[in-house]
Amino acid sequence: MQRRSAARLGPLLLLLLLPLAWGEGPSPPRADGELQVSNRLAGQAARVALHYLNYRLGSPSALRALGQVRKATLKTIPGIGHKYYLQFTTEDYKSSQNVGTCLATVFYLKRKPRPAVNINCTYTKDQKQTREDDYSFYKKMRQQTKPLIGNDIPDSYGNIEPALEPAWALAVAGSSYLMWEKSTENLGYFMAQVKNVKQWITKDDSIDFDYSVVLHEIPTQEMISCHLRVIWTPGHPLKVKYFCLSENQWSESGEGSGTESGSTNGIFNEKEANI
DSSP states (O other): OOOSSTTTSOHHHHHHHHHHHHOOSOOOOOOSEEEOTTOHHHHHHHHHHHHHHHHHHTOTTSOEEEEEEEEEEEEEETTTEEEEEEEEEEEETTTOOEEEEEEEEEEEETTSSSOEEEEEEEOOSOHHHHHHHHHHHHHHHHTOSSOOEEEEESOTTSOOOGGGHHHHHHHHHHHHHHHHHHOOSSOEEEEEEEEEEEEEOOSSSOEEEEEEEEEEEETTOOEEEEEEEEEEOTTSOOEEEEEETTSSSOEEOOOSOSOSSEEEEEEESOSOOOO
16 A cells, blocks of 8 residues: 555654655744745645644545645744745545645744644545545444454554554544644654554444554654544544643543634635635
């Protein structure tokens, strides 16, 4: 299986290549106006927008990765923060195929703990198939008589067992919430591995998983261990609760009202977005 995640490359090779993908060295001074599309901070802001989008869509079958930043503009609002205006392409997280273009604003506020995101995307992937894939995974998990359990996803060779792929993808969607929350203008995150996953058999309509995940912090190269609880029903917002070893308290997602420091303005079946 091909994708832009650790399953394509072994974890050690991935960690060597990630700094190249994100941009190395100190960031250039922040000056208002149009940024070079290769600017590390522009790419960081685009990934923050995608973390928010992947969390808000709440679909393990519709995950997106960053393709290319096409346009980026920075505006400083004195005493409040920095706002990035972005246009970028996106790729399917598993296949790396182009799946559309996004327009987004990412606002790093000095007095708020997470970036405020507004994002509007086109989507060229078959949404009916995406919904069917989500429901197929959901139905299979609801029919489990023994809970799904897995470890080291991907393994040390970068491989993921097919039976664990949807559970891994749900971990990416859930981790997107905490990566959005933890991101700053200078620090970004990537989910490097699911150390272990355990399903909880529930009596309601949701499926419920406990994960231990490892986040790779960029550009510090630190590896951060977090515990993640994800509750999911297709077509409904993810419910996420997490605890990271570097922090002292649990953090929890809202009820998915779309008002928690951002919004997804629309996902369209079009081939291009205009800017």
